[in-house]
Each structure stands twice: as C-alpha cells, then as structure tokens.
Amino acid sequence: MNDLGFEAHRPRLRAVAYRVLGSLTEADDAVQETWLRFRRADVAAVENLGAWLTTVVTRVCLDVLRTRERRGEEPYDPRIPDPIVDPASGLDPEHEAVLTDAVGLALMVVLETLTPPERVAFVLHDMFAVPFEDIAVMIERTPAATRQLASRARRRVRDQAPAPDRSIAVQRAVVDGFFAAARAGDLDALVAVLDPGVVLRSDGGAGRTGLTVTVRGAREVAGQAVMFGGFSPYARPALINGAAGVTVVRDGRPLSIMAFTVAGGRIVAIDVLADPARLG
Incomplete structure (x- = not known):
C-alpha cells in the first residue's frame, strides 16, 4: 500500500496523539513512529486501516506516557499543555484538523490529571467514538473496566472543564x-x-x-x-x-x-x- 493510504488518516492520528500526550512535538513524533511502523508492516490484508493506525498511534502514545512514569517525571502543578495558537481572524487549516471538536486548553489541563488508561479510554471513546472493546485491547483491561475508566474521566472533565459558549x-x-x-x-x-x-x-x-x-x-x-x-x-x-x-x-x-x-x-x-x- 502506498503512503496515500496513511496520509488520508494523518490528521486524525495527530488529533488523537495531541489529546493523549498534551504535547505537539511528542504528538508529531508519535505520528512519525506510526508511519514508520506502517511502512514496515504488511497492511495489505488490513480490513480497516483507520482502526489499525489508531491502535498503533495509541500504543506509541502509551509508551511515551509510561516512559514519563519510569523516569519519575512528576509534573509540577499546574502544567499547561502545549496551546494551539492562531490569529483572531481564524484557525489555520492544519490546526483546524487537530481541533476537530471543542478541545479548549482547560479541557487539556484536566486531561493531564488523568492516569494514562483513563486518558486513553476517555479520549478514544468520547472524542473519537472508538468502541470500548477495541480500547480494552490497547490498554490491557476488560471492556467493563475500560468503560469504568472512561466514566471516571468523564466525571472529572465535566466537573472541572465546563463546555464553553459556542460563539x-x-x-x-x-x-x-x-x-x-x-x-x-x-x-x-x-x-x-x-x-x-x-x-x-x-x-x-x-x-x-x-x-x-x-x-x-x-x-x-x-x-x-x-x-x-x-x-x-x-x-x-x-x-x-x-x-x-x-x-x-x-x-x-x-x-x-x-x-x-x-x-x-x-x-x-x-x-x-x-x-x-x-x-x-
């Protein structure tokens, strides 16, 4: 399969990685690593390339989060994730692809307080409609446990990051x-x-x-x-x-x-x- 198959999914993969990692640089690195794995893999028989790539980029992001934990990186309180900055006149098209839904900085701050499994479960299910059964495989939990993780994260987001006025x-x-x-x-x-x-x-x-x-x-x-x-x-x-x-x-x-x-x-x-x- 040529690279066009990957490029069609790049915006979504970057959007997933940014929400999971809170870092634009690390998100780009995760997407690049996903592309390398795509090039090395035999994907001709993959029925749903988008789902396969989402799984790969999520696992790459989880590795990054686990590496942070192994290094004992304790984020100082509060940590503001990388903001996406545009002129007041409107969003850059590339940024618009990353901000496919309301992802205000306050929401990103709350995501920083979640555990890696909570963050992945919430981001994938609530923001990208990935079924719990598929997420469970990525984070090595049961579907029921994955559902509970997302529910716990959802309550925290609802309490600490209210939905902004749309206008x-x-x-x-x-x-x-x-x-x-x-x-x-x-x-x-x-x-x-x-x-x-x-x-x-x-x-x-x-x-x-x-x-x-x-x-x-x-x-x-x-x-x-x-x-x-x-x-x-x-x-x-x-x-x-x-x-x-x-x-x-x-x-x-x-x-x-x-x-x-x-x-x-x-x-x-x-x-x-x-x-x-x-x-x-």
Whole structure:
C-alpha cells in the first residue's frame, strides 16, 4: 500500500496523539513512529486501516506516557499543555484538523490529571467514538473496566472543564471586558465578568518557584488581574485552541499566552502559559 493510504488518516492520528500526550512535538513524533511502523508492516490484508493506525498511534502514545512514569517525571502543578495558537481572524487549516471538536486548553489541563488508561479510554471513546472493546485491547483491561475508566474521566472533565459558549464573538466580548476592567483597575467590573468559581492556572515553568500558581474565586482572580493590569496594553487577540484568548508580547518578546473558557457569558477558567522555555 502506498503512503496515500496513511496520509488520508494523518490528521486524525495527530488529533488523537495531541489529546493523549498534551504535547505537539511528542504528538508529531508519535505520528512519525506510526508511519514508520506502517511502512514496515504488511497492511495489505488490513480490513480497516483507520482502526489499525489508531491502535498503533495509541500504543506509541502509551509508551511515551509510561516512559514519563519510569523516569519519575512528576509534573509540577499546574502544567499547561502545549496551546494551539492562531490569529483572531481564524484557525489555520492544519490546526483546524487537530481541533476537530471543542478541545479548549482547560479541557487539556484536566486531561493531564488523568492516569494514562483513563486518558486513553476517555479520549478514544468520547472524542473519537472508538468502541470500548477495541480500547480494552490497547490498554490491557476488560471492556467493563475500560468503560469504568472512561466514566471516571468523564466525571472529572465535566466537573472541572465546563463546555464553553459556542460563539467566538460572545467569548471575545467577555475577554475584552476583562482586559478593559484590568487596565482600569476596576475590581467590581472584573468580578462581574468572572464566574464565582473561576479558576486561574498559571504555568511559569519548572523551577520558577512562586510563578506556578492556581487561584480560585472571582475576587481572588480579579485581584490578580488588577495586580498585572499593567501588561494589558500588550495583549493581542488570538485564538487559543479555537477559543478567544490573547498573546502578551512586549518589545517583540512573548511574555505569556492566555486562554479563556467562557461559559454562560462569564469566564470560568483562565489558563496562562508563561514558561520562557516553551513560549518560543
């Protein structure tokens, strides 16, 4: 079989790998490894190439997750996964293929808290409609156990990553209101655009003590926004994982990427990547 058979499935494979790994670089590496295995395998007799490739890329991703565990890599709290950044005018076609459904950064943060089997079960079943029987083989569990893993993950996602408002225009208006209030130092106006249970997660990078934080509650988050309101003039509208957000750039140097989750006309989550090592 020629490479066209593989290329037809590449967007889906990259989408699966990004959700499972939370890293664009590692996702690309996983897809490349899947392509190498495709080239080496005798796939002429494979009845469903898409399912076969999904199985391969998932197993490659699981190997990556298990390698992280063997190395004792304890992700600092919170870890913001790699954001997908586009201009406010619209998604890049390649990015649109990866973001085939609502995969906001807040959802990706929650996925980071799941165990590898939970993450795979949830991603494959809930996002790509892979049957539990097929997932069970990949993670070496029974179908019943796989169903339980996905259910547990689903509850955590539902509780911690609410579905955003679908209208980008509505999201943008709320985010613009947030920055206007931050520039003015208007605490009450900030609280008005924030959900009472809003969570702010800021990832300043490993080893940057005090710069990696989680703040909860409208008053507390508003206080943080006022404190850093001086950076508001440097915020540039962008789409972060397909939702309204900003990049903060001063003197040509990126300072942070801010993703907002807007639900019910209020901000329920703000995820900030400020790690200099990753911003480039």
